[in-house]
């Protein structure tokens with residue numbers, strides 16, 4: 001028995017904010033944003049919608065997709081750096097909203113690598129403690145901590161949520177291997193300060209290119225697989241140039257890499273599940289495909305997973 005995905009769901013706010021909209025707000029250009037990041041537009045939540053509301057919408061869809069009920073969940077893990085409030089956790093707010101009465105609930109803070117940390121944590125409880133259904137949600141309302149006076153960062157982020165119900169699947173499916181890591185010495189390169197998000201883009205860029213490539217290769221080695229076995233790469237959607245470097249490291253053609261950063265910007269912990277679902281819905285990912293998911297973020301943190309899709 002192995003832990004794998006039983007179902008997935010996502011939520012994206014309706015409001016689309018294009019690069020041209022931002023041009024009217026700050027000293028930037030569509031051309032700069034597009035060529036430096038690959039982003040064309042992003043979704044931003046309205047004032048009434050908080051992080052837990054987006055998590056709830058994504059969770060409902062994941063439960064339906066998994067063919068299960070909230071009452072049957074054993075655990076809820078929410079990866080976010082933008083909780084409704086410091087406590088109670090988004091996971092407990094979600095537990096109440098869903099009516100997931102028997103579920104343990106906690107938040108996880110690993111920034112953009114949060115969904116990888118969440119999936120790996122779920123795997124431990126499923127494979128070592130007999131948990132049958134664990135809901136993992138990656139969700140961010142980054143717009144509420146964005147410094148709208150800082151063009152270096154304000155153009156990059158978006159809001160959204162992605163959810164996955166994990167449980168036992170067939171031996172040859174599910175999470176085959178993983179790598180998680182952190183380097184707290186890089187904490188000053190990306191953090192939330194008085195004014196909102198602060199980032200040293202160049203330092204994070206260099207770290208991301210190196211770490212995404214290395215971790216992808218490492219999880220393949222741990223699973224006894226090679227680059228040739230990979231059907232699909234789902235990198236954290238931060239910047240097309242970073243994603244391209246990871247794709248090239250795995251010698252994959254363009255059509256084998258997930259790409260939604262153009263439509264949704266960087267949604268931090270939500271970006272990997274949101275992108276995964278886009279590809280599932282489009283039929284680009286099929287049962288039995290070998291997926292490599294890889295993320296990096298503030299902390300600094302990173303995480304990668306090799307996963308055989310299907311139940």
Ligand code: UT7
Nearest residue numbers: 027028029032036112151152155201202204205238239297
């Ligand atoms: O989830 C993890 C989050 N973080 C990341 O993944 C970020 C990683 N880093 C990056 O993606 C890139 O470093 C950025 C996209 C943030 C920046 O790209 P870059 O090629 O590293 O640009 P740069 O920092 O070298 O900046 C070049 C210029 C600067 O002007 P000067 O000083 O050369 O005159 C900036 O002031 O671009 C300027 N600039 C902008 N211009 C127009 C910065 N932001 C903007 C903007 N519009 N929005």
